[in-house]
Amino acid sequence: MTKKKFGSLLLIASLVTTLLFSACTTGGGTGSSGGSKGPIKVGVVNNPPSESGYREANVKDMEAVFSAANGYELKTAYSLKNDEQLQAAQGFITEGVDYLLISAAETTGWDEVLKKAKEAGIKVFLFDRMIDVDESLYEAAVVSDMSKEGDTAVEWLLSQNLDEYNVIHIQGAMGSDAQIGRTGALDAQFASGKMNKVVQQTATWDEAEAKKIVESVINSGDDFNVIYAENDGMAKGAVAALDEAGISHGINGKVVVMGFDCNKWALRELKAGNWNYDGQCSPFQAQIISDIIQGKKTVTTKKIINEEKGFDAKTLTDDDINTYGLGE
């Protein structure tokens, strides 16, 4: 009885595996042939657009570049959870896409899926976020260099040649990539003594908290002339505190205001002269990946740093706002 059962189980198992294997190979087959004939099938595994203004722009950019008009067939899956993302990637592999683009929720757990993709002949690109896997498992990773964003911003600040730098530094959520990168460059200046740290506090990306931090500095009577906020929202919170205390800011103001992310509304603040600087964190990786796919760009290093700008209120143009601004 038990032997019989075991035998039939074995039979079923072998049937299932052969079926699976045949499915896999046919999937791979259509994948490789799809490039020359119909549209190029691209599967994107991303975080949901609701995550942030950055992600929203990122998702829109992907949809615009990998459009039917450009000869692509785009499939998307959005989740903040790594396991759901893994499942989605698995699904895309079974469906037989030509390219798999991933912005992972977590850096771990991707080995198996990427190996399967490789076996099926699917080329993998990482964008925005790196994954802890062997480099051979993906074609290229197009990412931002957060510490370069910090460097660019601090370089700009130094080029302003202020008599002294008394900086209020409002940090993002501690430990996040953006916070670590954008803090590093400024910390180096504090350490060298070129700039004075009036206060360095995290507002965990919270606008209202940023306002409270600046308010407490104003109340304490400490002198400051630079606000370095690690995103636009916190810069806005800081400026609200300045406005209530009657302290001038922006171009020709007493306090230099710096933000990051280049939201459209923030760039408009720059244009109006209320802020001085906004550093870009570019969500536009799709074009680079598309160029590689179509052979217009060759991959020299696996890690491709997405060029990012810093905008000075004095030289910002309306075109910049439309091209680089996020959101509405």
Add this chain to the structure above:
Amino acid sequence: MKDKFQKIFKGGLGQLTIPIVAILFLVGFNLIRDPSFFSIETTLNNNGNMVLAGNLISIINGASELAVLAMGMTLVTAACGGQDISVGAAAAIAGSAFVKILKSSPNITGFTVVAAFLFACVVAMLFGAFNGTLVSVFKIQPMIATLILYTCGRSIAYWINGGATPTVSSPIINAIGSFIPGVPIPTPVLIVAAVAIIFVLVFHFTSLGLFTQSVGINGSAARLNGINSTFIKLLSFIILGLCVAVAGTIGVSRLGLINHETLLLDIEMDAILAVAIGGNSLGGGKFKISGSIIGAYVIQMLTITLYAMKVPSTDVKAYKAIVIILLVVIGSPVIKSKFQKYIAKIKSNRQRVSMKGAE
């Protein structure tokens, strides 16, 4: 009046002892640390208004949303013997609804602001009613019932406006969140005062306070006495919904921006704390809204004190926790009864001594 003073002198401040002692302690601590901590100055702000400024103003102003939420939370706590942990997420929804209406009109007038606020109130009351129905009709533990909205609330807030951090700018919004031209007191403070007055009037002219208390102490006994306890519980959640709408509107107006992920983040925990520091039983029953309001200011004063001491804000929460543990333990029934026994012992000792003296 004299009677009242005597009563306070004899019986202490009762429920309000802990919050008042806490606030006096913080005031004393700050005065020793920095005598000018509470100095208030007038400055000319960038809109050309003379306004009050200083740490005291920052504290009272910054605690506004918390104070409003704490008032509503007290009512829910008293009636249901549990807390609503979705107020932060619900405030993000209310704030988003407020912004939605503002953005749909070409130019923002006083009328659109009023319409937007009323819409936010309706939305928040509906979500309050949803929570309230789960608690009162389906008898689900309040924390579990409100966990639903706590989890999904900020996603709902995102759906309302789509994009992250939509901004609205208008002098009227600025007046709500900051200062009304010609008035030196921050508007959120005035709003808190208005809400508090409304609560006082409601309790004075209706039996809501008594009904809430009796439902909280013993729901079935209250029902036998003809009080519709289901309705009272539901009502408490709807009133909290109104408070949520007010808090959300203040939060959005402060900066003219809504970030559905960070607006009033973690405020539910502070609101529950304010209720606890206010000496209210988290198990329901007797309550004092004034205690919760003082509790809200205690929490804010603690935060501002730590900021003024330049404690790294990563550590602020840990320091806050230490002070709060102390407050809650001191206010716990065990310590209270020990303390009362101790006092009684001293008194009896004294009596004995005086009796001996008489002999």
